[in-house]
Amino acid sequence: MKPILYAHPFSSYCQKVLVALYEHDTAFEYRRIDEEAHLRELAVRWPMRRFPILVDGGRTVIEASTIIEYLQWRYPGELPLIPDDPDAAIEVRMMDRVFDNYVSTPQQKCVFDAVRPAGVRDAHGVAEANAMLDTAYAWLDQRLAGRTWAAGERFSLADCAAAPFLFYAYWTHAIPERHTTLLGYRKRLLARPSFARVVDEARPFREFFPLGAIGDE
Ligand SMILES: N[C@@H](CCC(=O)N[C@@H](CS)C(=O)NCC(=O)O)C(=O)O
Secondary structure: OOOEEEEOOOOHHHHHHHHHHHHOOOOOEEEEOOOHHHHHHHHHHOOOOOOOEEEEOOEEEEOHHHHHHHHHHHOOOOOOOOOOOHHHHHHHHHHHHHHHHHHHHHHHHHHHHHOOOHHHOOHHHHHHHHHHHHHHHHHHHHHOOOOOEOOEOOOOHHHHHHHHHHHHHHHHOOOOOOOHHHHHHHHHHHHOHHHHHHHHHHHHHHHHOOOOOOOOO
16 A cells, blocks of 8 residues: 655645655655545644645654655665764754754745735744744855755755755745855755656646745746
């Protein structure tokens, strides 16, 4: 039996897992949550109603990073997305957390704020989120110097996170031109076949991005 992924192609956290699945050409059943029945199934399995979730042999795995860890254990690909070497694995997991907490979280804050009714918007929170993105961009620009991928020379879990999060972060709060290392890394991610496929699958939904999609990638 193939694992089942409940996901939507335009969701950044789903894209994170899709990159991992496409990297290793892992067979899976895609239950898109824009189908009402699938959304209901998701809500039964995870009352937070956040996606993606993975269901495998009756077991429900939540949280994108954990799903990728699970896939690596149950459906390993040729090159692990989390290295066996504990020292290298720490760097990968650390960078994954950085992209989740300091790129995706503030990016989502801006997007969620934009879809709130005008009277209950949180301008102060959005300013804080943009400041966090600026700090993250500057830190990443330094940290990634001399690296091909987020944690070194091997594509990893951290790149699965970085690809969609930097993609949407750029649309939300542009990465300054002076951060050439970070912008170069974002370009490499876009050229990676697993992520290029994800971007293509999400293309039909761009009009739903509340802050407006920019760039021609
Ligand atoms: N911490 C979760 C975050 C998942 C998440 O926030 N997914 C978004 C889509 S990108 C979602 O479910 N949004 C629906 C909502 O907020 O109601 C993970 O790592 O998987």
